[in-house]
Amino acid sequence: MSENSGIDVRGVTKIFGSGAEAVHALDRVSLAIRENEFFTLLGPSGCGKTTLLRLIAGFEQASEGDIRLDGEGLTHLPPHQRPVNTVFQSYALFPHMTVAENIAFGLEMQGVTKPEIKDRLEAMLALVQLSGLEQRRPAQLSGGQQQRVALARALANRPKVLLLDEPLSALDLKLRKEMQIELKRIQHETGIIFVFVTHDQGEALTMSDRIAVMSAGQVLQVGSPTEIYEHPTSHFVADFIGETNFLQGEVVAHDTTGATVRLSSGATRQASAPPDTASSGKVSLAIRPERVTLTRNREAAALGGRVENVVYFGTDTNYHIVLGDGRGFLARLQNHQGAESPFAVGDEVAVEIADHALQVLRD
């Protein structure tokens, strides 16, 4: 794997409109997507993730910066000359063509020979498990089947990069779960770079090799699902992915392994911290609800509070706690002991936080 392989997005800015109405859809975005990677762009709608996808596909031109694929600039190539294919959100299947004609379209346009098209068509139909439906029209297929045709149509061209724009958002939950596994399998089998756009954090966590979390035209954090979930570096990332408690604290020491922080209760704990954290001063801290334990022993506990609400979920129980300073705090305990809850509404409890469960945020 050479240093240049994969997609290299360098300082890309995209501005729509001009003058007072100008909108910065992307603001100096830089990313490196590696070979063979299932890479996800995750963010709320309007964060610029689809714009970035359209820039890679060539449907939009960057206002600034450039995008390289395997070391070669893509900027001046129109969409039909890029070795990149897209699975559109609405599938965009050609309604006047059969499944077979849809899948063969890209190959035909590239001048692939008839026998070769036939072979690849059969391979694609087998890959997406649609054999026998090749003479149907898109309108005669279910949503899941249309999704598969869209996937086959893009993959038949053996692109270097497959762009997927929220491809699962129109499917029902069960089908979506199936397709998530399917997509992962196909990515693994083909070795093509998948750039997957979604606003669904669960989807991003289960499918991706790496995730870029975007907000307001900027990439806030890039990392593996565990890095993103366990070590969010910003308030937005911590809040957008999963459930999070935010606390205030003070850094008392900082080294390469992390930081020592003092909580409002006076207790100190080891916390993960971004390398550029200052070695003193007030900071925001994040902690996941499942990373704490509750006890009745309030001596030397990290935090103290009162149980306000108990919500039973089957595998877990959520305890909504009001801390001493009046803030809310969510703790989630697994139901090891069955449904019997060890704490009841109104109980005074201690929230115990282990070392390294806290995460120091940049903002």
Place this chain on the structure above:
Amino acid sequence: MAAPALKTPIADNPAAGEQTVARAQAATRSLLLAPAMLIIGVFGILPLFIALVYSFLEPDTYGGVRWVFSTEAYVQLLFERDIFDDTLTFNSAYLEIFWRSFLLAAYSTVACLVIGFPAAYFMATRPERQRDLWVFLITIPFWTNLLIRTFSMQLIIRDQGVINIGLMNLGLIDQPLAIIYTDFAVGLGLIYSFLPFMVLPVYAALERLDFRLVEAGFDLYASRAQVLRRIIIPLAKPGIVAGSILVFIPSLGAWITPELLGGGKELMIGNMIWLQFGSSRNWPFGSAAALVLMAMVLLALLVYARSAGRSGAPDG
């Protein structure tokens, strides 16, 4: 509401109740349809029927008909009867008029499509707020009577018209270009008159087009020409067909345009029919020509409908 009347039958026999409701609905429906049916009957079908009857009668000397059965009008379309010995000789004059009209209408239709498609595409790709304005602009010519517009066209293309004077003043030509009173002028007039009938249905089809399909085409390595041919045109086909029918049929029977711009030198069917009811005073012959024209148009539409049905046009 007819609730009291319905009460008993529904209670006793639901089927009978439904029948009553159905009958009441049918009565309402035919009442609502009556005005339209009356207009179609009196002003659409009755004149056709009169034309059919007249076409099988003999012409009276000063116009009108003599009530004597005759197929002479139809024979006359193809043959010439010798005035001395009644022998029939083949005469292609009227066939040529039909053929010329057909060609002119066909050329005009193709020209309208070539000119109108890009215009419709342009309109359909404007931001939504601007589209209504463009549709409005396209309909402006309808505000003025066709006769007036054709006269103005005469003023523009005649020998001392705007174009020729302009070109001569610029020194580009010495003699005025012979535009007016040619088939070209008639074609120009037909295109001008009927272009909106092409633009509007094509626009309607293109406006419904999902432009993500165009992006998908580019994404799948199709060039602009290929996207146009393989994706946009097939999906706009219903609009193209509707527009072509709306231009071709009135062009075929056009009367004002060839009269004013063609100078009556080369007849089109419309002028020929008009002549029969005017100076030629041969109402049966005019009726026969009109019916044959109509039969030809119907036949062409039928052939089209058959072929479209077989190829399985998109969206039914």
